[in-house]
Every structure is written in C-alpha cells, then in structure tokens.
Amino acid sequence: MLNLKELAPEESARAAYGARLRRLREEREWTQEELAMRIGCSGSHISAVETGRRSPTRRFSASADKALGTGDALERQGRAVWSPAILEGFTEFVAREVKAAEIRIFELGIIPGLLQTPEYAAAITMGAVRRGAITEQQAQERLSLLASRQTSLERTPSPLVFVVLDESCIRRPVGGPAVMDAQLDRLCEFAELPSTVLQVAPYELGERRAFDLPVHLITLPDRSQFAYAESAQQGHLERDMRFVQPLLTAYHQLQAEALSQVASVAMIEQARKGTP
Incomplete structure (x- = not known):
C-alpha cells in the first residue's frame, strides 16, 4: 500500500x-x-x-x-x-499565535489586526470589497477570524505583546474622524496593559528602520519561534530558526531605535488631537 x-x-x-x-x-x-x-x-x-x-x-x-x-x-x-480572503500561511500562523507566550509585531500603513477596533477593521475590510479584491463573504471571514484572534489575547496567562508601529499607521486616516479617534484611543488603552509594550517608529528613522514589510514574530511556551511576513498578495510562514533568528535580532534593533512607550503614546495623543 x-x-x-x-x-x-x-x-x-x-x-x-x-x-x-x-x-x-x-x-x-x-x-x-x-x-x-x-x-x-x-x-x-x-x-x-x-x-x-x-x-x-x-x-x-x-x-x-x-x-x-x-x-x-x-x-x-x-x-x-x-481570490483568497486569507493569505497562504496565515491560517497556520494564527493556529500558533493563539498559543503564543510572546507576540512581536511590526506594521506599516495600518493598525495591526490585534489592535484594531471593530469599526476600523470593518472600514479596512470593506475598502478591499469596494476595490474588488475580496467578496463580501470573504470580508466576513476576515472579520470573524480577527475577532477570534483578539479574543485569544484575553486568555490566562496573557501573552506578552510587543508592537512597533511605523508612524504611517497613526497618520493614515481610515473610516473617517470618529473611527480614527476611537482607534487611536484604543492604542493608548493597549499601551496601559501590564503585558504590552507599544512603540512608534518615527519617519525620522529613515533607512535605520529595520523592516520594509509587516512582520509578526511569535514565541510558543516551549520557546519555539516562528515568523510571518506578507506583501499585498502573498504570505509566508517561516519555521526555520536559521531565518527566524535574524528577524528577531532586527526587531530588537528596531525597538531600540523607536520612540519609548511614553513618547509613542504622546505622539498618538497629539495625532488624536490633530496637533503636529
């Protein structure tokens, strides 16, 4: 046989x-x-x-x-x-993310999913529907998966979550002023949690910014580590530590270059008020 x-x-x-x-x-x-x-x-x-x-x-x-x-x-x-609602590799990544002891995220352009308000997430997803990138059914699949991922952060013990946002994430308007204001408030609330660290990588970093694409790094309770990165059309889950380790090193370098959490929250609050 x-x-x-x-x-x-x-x-x-x-x-x-x-x-x-x-x-x-x-x-x-x-x-x-x-x-x-x-x-x-x-x-x-x-x-x-x-x-x-x-x-x-x-x-x-x-x-x-x-x-x-x-x-x-x-x-x-x-x-x-x-015409996938979910990029290849992402479903497998999420299966590990919900068990992770540590989560590290770098994002460009938009607030990462784990930190999105429902209104912000809906605006981003419906934008993809209007462009014809996904169907309405696929949009609902994305939103359902996102809600499940966010709920997983409430488990006990809570995972440690480190987030570095490119400044473009807080400057790009999404869904109108009310949606954006609520989203920026959500970021400030996230920064106050005992198991989180939130930082902004300002535009001034220029070429010192470690990544040109969004990156997710997870560490499981057994200390195994994985990386997920994606472009507009393709996702890739990296399981080989020979390739994950350099990404972790680059992430730590980015954290050192980014604003402190106090300075990051101040920048977010200024953006919330519309002040430079």
Missing part, C-alpha cells in the same frame, strides 16, 4: 481544497488514476492538487464537481484559492 502524504487542511485554502478532493475521491473508493480519467487529466495532476503542490483551476474544479457529483461545491471552495 502506498504511503500517502498526510494533509494539513488548516495550513491554507489550497491545502483545504486538496484534503477535500482526496476525501471525496476516497469515499467513492476511486484511485487517483480513476478520478483523473473521469476528469480528463493525469493521476499525477490529481496527486499534486490533493497535496497542495498545485492550485486547482476553475476548469479543473468544474470537471471534478461533475465527475464526483458534488454540484458546484469544489468550484465554490476553489474561489478561496483563486
């Missing part, structure tokens, strides 16, 4: 799709070659889709639904692969 690769559907939308395709195929007691014959592709292609090595196309999904008699179930699930 062949040794099948164990699937991890929680890792990404593509992995979840592959796991479902395998389950549907095995329920019918078909081999990969038998399903491939019904769809019109090769058995190796079925294997690649099932194990997440290849993304399913719309045509593949429609053919698979027809062969398996699943209506449009796979085609609908495939939409999360073609």
